[in-house]
Amino acid sequence: MLYIVPTPIGNLEDFTFRSLRILKEVDLILVESYKVSKKLLDFYNIKNSIDKYHIHNEHKMIPFFIKKIKKGKKLALISNAGTPSISDPGFLLIRSCIQASIKIECLPGPTAFVPALVCSGISINEFIFIGFLPRKKRKIKLENLSKENRTIVLYESPHRLIQTLNEMKYFFGSKRNIVICKELSKYFQNISRGNIEKMILYYQNIGRILGEYTIIIEKN
Known part of the structure; x- marks a missing residue:
């Protein structure tokens, strides 16, 4: 399963209960920037494992993430702010998951x-x-x-x-x-x-x- 989780575009309080629960439950959170995402994750005391996914490494990392999901891991994709793939990385991973018959769930949430x-x-x-x-x-x-x-x-x-x-x-x-x-x-x-x-x-x-x-x- 791949979850697409929107994050606040500024105010950290603009985060849904469901988004918070999903990020605490998944096995791995894919982040655009460690520094930016760490601020949000620390604010909500989310201690899950994180890995980088951004425009400079997405082609290289997608097969690795697909393999993890195929082995039964649940992954969540977040961007620095807003909904992933809206002027942010995400499209290539989503398309690859669809091609690999992996279930995708996109949560509603912030976008500027x-x-x-x-x-x-x-x-x-x-x-x-x-x-x-x-x-x-x-x-x-x-x-x-x-x-x-x-x-x-x-x-x-x-x-x-x-x-x-x-x-x-x-x-x-x-x-x-x-x-x-x-x-x-x-x-x-x-x-x-x-x-x-x-x-x-x-x-x-x-x-x-x-x-x-x-x-x-x-x-x-």
Whole structure:
């Protein structure tokens, strides 16, 4: 059995009773980062064995983990924050388990874009989730998205935020309304609303840009 267990995106209290029970019951917990996951596991006094699973070792480690599960071990996969495989490692392991006829159970839980969408105030009857923009062919992707007639959800890192906003201004126009959610559920949570031009000016004037960002873009 492989369990996919979402973890808090910031506030450690955002963890379900079931997730806690599963992590205490499994034989091995697969973590993206020892340092990050240890904070959560220590907070809830979870002492189970852990091993690393991330984008740099997944191809190498998947056969090893599949073998363990085939021998009757129960494994749980967590990421640094949120639901594994949503802009985080997980897809290749899940696909390999399916191909090996291994049962998979994904628990419901935290993911950054859902609370961002809900509190955005922008229509979410239909939306498209992009995750992080590709590093290559970004402008082609943004040009295609500018024609999208559904609400758009993006993730962005602090060091590329201004660049992305300026590229959005070029393709979407300066008046398109957006909502930028920073560090949801954390101490420095912030939600900024306005058109693209206003958001560029805001972030150019706040000093050092830190944290992780979810951007909600109003449909065309």
